[in-house]
Amino acid sequence: MNMPRPGVGEFDLIRRHFQRPAHPQAPGVALGIGDDCALLVPEPGHTLAVSTDMLVEGRHFLAGAEPTHLGHKALAVNLSDLAAMGARPLGFTLALALPEANEHWLAAFAQGLFALADAHACPLVGGDTTRGPLNLCITVFGQLAPGQALRRSAARPDDDIYLSGRTGEARLALALLLQEPWAVQACGAQALEQHPQLQQRLDQPTPRLALGRALAGVAHAAIDVSDGLAADLGHILAASGVGAELDLSALPLAEGLQPLTAARRLQCLLNGGDDYELVFTAAPQHRATVATAAQTSATPVSRIGRITQSPGLRALHPDGSSHSIEAQGFDHFG
Amino acid sequence: MNMPRPGVGEFDLIRRHFQRPAHPQAPGVALGIGDDCALLVPEPGHTLAVSTDMLVEGRHFLAGAEPTHLGHKALAVNLSDLAAMGARPLGFTLALALPEANEHWLAAFAQGLFALADAHACPLVGGDTTRGPLNLCITVFGQLAPGQALRRSAARPDDDIYLSGRTGEARLALALLLQEPWAVQACGAQALEQHPQLQQRLDQPTPRLALGRALAGVAHAAIDVSDGLAADLGHILAASGVGAELDLSALPLAEGLQPLTAARRLQCLLNGGDDYELVFTAAPQHRATVATAAQTSATPVSRIGRITQSPGLRALHPDGSSHSIEAQGFDHFG
Numbered sequence: 162m163n164m165p166r167p168g169v170g171e172f173d174l175i176r177r178h179f180q181r182p183a184h185p186q187a188p189g190v191a192l193g194i195g196d197d198c199a200l201l202v203p204e205p206g207h208t209l210a211v212s213t214d215m216l217v218e219g220r221h222f223l224a225g226a227e228p229t230h231l232g233h234k235a236l237a238v239n240l241s242d243l244a245a246m247g248a249r250p251l252g253f254t255l256a257l258a259l260p261e262a263n264e265h266w267l268a269a270f271a272q273g274l275f276a277l278a279d280a281h282a283c284p285l286v287g288g289d290t291t292r293g294p295l296n297l298c299i300t301v302f303g304q305l306a307p308g309q310a311l312r313r314s315a316a317r318p319d320d321d322i323y324l325s326g327r328t329g330e331a332r333l334a335l336a337l338l339l340q341e342p343w344a345v346q347a348c349g350a351q352a353l354e355q356h357p358q359l360q361q362r363l364d365q366p367t368p369r370l371a372l373g374r375a376l377a378g379v380a381h382a383a384i385d386v387s388d389g390l391a392a393d394l395g396h397i398l399a400a401s402g403v404g405a406e407l408d409l410s411a412l413p414l415a416e417g418l419q420p421l422t423a424a425r426r427l428q429c430l431l432n433g434g435d436d437y438e439l440v441f442t443a444a445p446q447h448r449a450t451v452a453t454a455a456q457t458s459a460t461p462v463s464r465i466g467r468i469t470q471s472p473g474l475r476a477l478h479p480d481g482s483s484h485s486i487e488a489q490g491f492d493h494f495g
Numbered sequence: 496m497n498m499p500r501p502g503v504g505e506f507d508l509i510r511r512h513f514q515r516p517a518h519p520q521a522p523g524v525a526l527g528i529g530d531d532c533a534l535l536v537p538e539p540g541h542t543l544a545v546s547t548d549m550l551v552e553g554r555h556f557l558a559g560a561e562p563t564h565l566g567h568k569a570l571a572v573n574l575s576d577l578a579a580m581g582a583r584p585l586g587f588t589l590a591l592a593l594p595e596a597n598e599h600w601l602a603a604f605a606q607g608l609f610a611l612a613d614a615h616a617c618p619l620v621g622g623d624t625t626r627g628p629l630n631l632c633i634t635v636f637g638q639l640a641p642g643q644a645l646r647r648s649a650a651r652p653d654d655d656i657y658l659s660g661r662t663g664e665a666r667l668a669l670a671l672l673l674q675e676p677w678a679v680q681a682c683g684a685q686a687l688e689q690h691p692q693l694q695q696r697l698d699q700p701t702p703r704l705a706l707g708r709a710l711a712g713v714a715h716a717a718i719d720v721s722d723g724l725a726a727d728l729g730h731i732l733a734a735s736g737v738g739a740e741l742d743l744s745a746l747p748l749a750e751g752l753q754p755l756t757a758a759r760r761l762q763c764l765l766n767g768g769d770d771y772e773l774v775f776t777a778a779p780q781h782r783a784t785v786a787t788a789a790q791t792s793a794t795p796v797s798r799i800g801r802i803t804q805s806p807g808l809r810a811l812h813p814d815g816s817s818h819s820i821e822a823q824g825f826d827h828f829g
Contacts, residue, residue: 191542195734196647197579197718198544198637208525209543210532211620213634215590217627245531256549256632286545289632293551298590298623298632300547303532313530384531400529 178271179255179285189251189304190286199286201251207304209251212242218295223338228266230364231297232273238387239301240281240368241437245385247311247377248303250283250370258293281370311376311383311441316401320381320442320468323451325369325460327413328390329426332433334363347420356417366437372462375454376441383441389432391486394440395474407431407466407486410479431476431486442468512605513589513619523585523638524620533620535585541638543585546576552629557672562600564698565631566607572721573635574615574702575771579719581645581711582637584617584704592627615704645710645717645775650735654715654776654802657785659703659794661747662724663760666767668697681754690751700771706796709788710775717775723766725820728774729808741765741800741820744813765810765820776802 180194192200203209216235218224236253243250255274259266278285283301336344337353338360344352353360369385376383382397391407398405412430421429443451448464455462466477474486514528526534537543550569552558570587577584589608593600612619617635670678671687672694678686687694703719710717716731725741732739746764755763777785782798789796800811808820 192644192646196644197576198546198582198644200580200639200644201543201545203537203543205539209535209537209636211535211588211634211636212532213588213590213621213623213632215592215623215625215627215630215632217592217625217630220625220627242531246534248532254545254547254634256547256634258549258551258630287547289547289549291549291551291554293549293554293630294628296549296551296592296627296630296632298547298549298630300545300588300590300634302543302545305534310526310530310532310534312526 178267179288190284193284193286194288199252199254201286201302203251203304206307208307208310210243210246210248210303210305210310211300212239213298213300214239214242216297227364228269229273232270233277233365235297235299236274236277237366237368238437239299240277240283240370241366241385241387243301243303244368244370244373245311245383245439246303246305247309247373247383248305249374250281251302251304252284252286253278253299253301255285255288256298257288257290258296259290260292260295281368305377309377311373311380313382313384313397313400316382316397316403316442316468317444318403318468318470319445321445321448321464322394322405322407322466322468323441323443324390324412324463324465325372325439326367326436327415328386328431328436328438329418329429329433330359330362330415331366331435332429333418333421334359335435343425347422347425348417352417358415359417363435366435368437369439369458369460371458372439372454372460375458376451379447379450379454380441380443383439386436386438386440387434389434390436390440391431391474392434397440397442398472398474402472404469404472405466405474406469406483407474407476409476411463411465413461413463512601513622524618527618527620528622533586533588535620535636537585537638540641542641542644544577544580544582544637544639544644545634546573547632547634548573548576550631561698562603563607566604567611567699569631569633570608570611571700571702572771573633574611574617574704575700575719575721577635577637578702578704578707579645579717579773580637580639581643581707581717582639583708584615585636585638586618586620587612587633587635589619589622590632591622591624592630593624594626594629615702639711643711645707645714647716647718647731647734650716650731650737650776650802651778652737652802652804653779655779655782655798656728656739656741656800656802657775657777658724658746658797658799659706659773660701660770661749662720662765662770662772663752663763663767664693664696664749665700665769666763667752667755668693669769677759681756681759682751686751692749693751697769700769702771703773703792703794705792706773706788706794709792710777710785713781713784713788714775714777717773720770720772720774721768723768724770724774725765725808726768731774731776732806732808736806738803738806738808739800740803740809740811740817742811745797745799747795747797
């Protein structure tokens with residue numbers, strides 16, 4: 162149902178901010194924006210990987226969020242899903258509900274969006290724009306050689322567990338933005354100014370696409386950390402019917418997290434969420450190959466534990482003690 | 496950013512209502528819901544068609560809309576884009592923002608959604624669920640043999656113009672629901688009860704997939720009528736650099752529209768919107784082929800005009816007079 166209103170502003174808006182010349186490095190797109198459908202042509206014999214994420218104001222980002230960062234993040238969280246599958250980006254669609262047609266907002270949003278899209282040769286191929294409470298829905302498409310997908314269900318007992326980058330900074334930045342007392346008391350009211358890295362990790366996550374592609378055909382299972390390391394590793398364990406031991410001393414610790422109490426630090430590391438790092442498993446005989454993948458993709462990778470036959474997720478403390486971890490990932494309808 | 500909240504309800508919700516056994520007629524899906532990405536395998540050599548549509552409460556449907564109808568319509572408007580391209584459905588993703596996790600609503604929505612999905616062997620392959628103002632974003636995927644896409648830019652001078660089904664009923668139903676005086680005065684306060692077809696056309700549009708596929712490789716240009724016949728035909732004319740003459744006496748008239756004044760009737764027919772019929776063009780020598788396509792797809796098709804070299808859209812009246820039509824399609828940011 163379309164409420165009757167005259168005008169052609171919608172189409173103008175879209176054209177001005179989102180229609181661009183074809184990307185020279187995007188040969189997989191036969192037809193982009195402007196028809197009923199976009200037409201994509203994956204390389205012959207390749208499998209198509211598809212993922213969709215919806216970002217809602219007040220839930221996935223704060224009201225008044227900087228639109229350049231929002232454009233980056235909306236695409237980044239989707240590209241992160243392609244990375245976790247080992248796929249190469251082909252393109253994306255954007256559906257956008259906006260409370261008003263704000264030129265400044267659209268220009269800034271498009272800038273952040275296209276900077277990341279161009280960096281990964283991932284063109285916008287179609288979309289929809291409407292008026293409504295701010296809502297960003299992106300669907301990404303990627304391609305994979307047959308049999309190379311990094312599935313959640315592929316972890317095997319005795320696999321090593323690896324983590325790209327480090328977790329926890331996005332959660333701490335959010336706590337500081339929301340002025341949660343435990344964060345402000347530990348880090349000080351100026352922490353976000355003193356450690357700009359913290360907020361950058363929240364606002365502009367880096368999708369680990371090069372690493373994911375280098376791991377395709379090498380690693381067994383992979384997932385990206387959006388709900389928290391423990392929760393997302395838990396999805397691998399559940400899908401693979403295995404358990405895991407995490408070596409807490411192997412988890413890389415960002416400088417910004419050091420003022421926290423040990424308990425809060427652990428909570429940020431394991432249950433923080435919004436990290437968009439990859440956690441993945443690989444057979445021990447592939448340690449050198451994983452190291453090469455990390456090197457060629459210029460991505461820090463840490464070996465943080467191993468998969469076990471027995472179910473459950475246990476954390477090994479440096480003193481040799483251990484405790485069972487219950488995943489406490491974010492839940493939109495808990 | 497994920498606001499910190501514990502629980503696992505989201506995953507349960509999705510599983511209960513949206514995770515289903517693999518569709519036996521959907522061989523194009525290698526991996527469905529439950530991983531970072533879905534994996535699709537189009538037939539070798541085929542092109543992938545992609546479209547996305549976002550439906551917002553109060554804009555595309557009224558607050559309190561019947562969720563079964565909403566499930567049907569959210570998918571139907573997307574399938575209609577595949578139909579307009581001549582593509583065969585492969586699958587779709589659903590991103591859903593809900594103000595609350597209402598079991599009854601979800602069950603009814605899923606029922607309407609899957610009834611249509613099953614009818615077209617178009618499985619749900621992935622999605623996202625979050626809390627927020629009601630918003631439905633579906634992205635559909637289809638496949639096409641190479642070179643068979645029905646593009647907006649392919650209309651040629653002297654092509655016949657065709658319309659599937661008929662336009663105007665959805666617009667009249669909306670006017671009656673909103674109690675717009677011109678509609679209530681002409682049709683009476685009981686019109687929706689007397690002509691249930693009217694509201695069905697608004698709530699449960701029929702995507703013309705079989706017709707679209709039968710036209711692939713036969714018709715030149717095609718588009719689905721979402722903004723109004725004049726506006727959407729106008730998109731074909733603009734993209735193809737041509738004009739058109741519409742024969743008003745050839746436009747099929749629904750019984751429900753007969754009580755309207757001639758001016759209102761014409762407005763419903765030409766500028767109503769929300770019809771999800773196909774308007775398409777084909778060379779005059781293909782009239783028999785188009786008739787066969789209509790017959791094999793069991794879809795009524797009317798020849799309603801012809802493409803002209805000179806630009807603009809003219810309406811030919813039965814008395815031989817003509818007037819120029821300005822497209823007045825719906826605009827979300829006018």
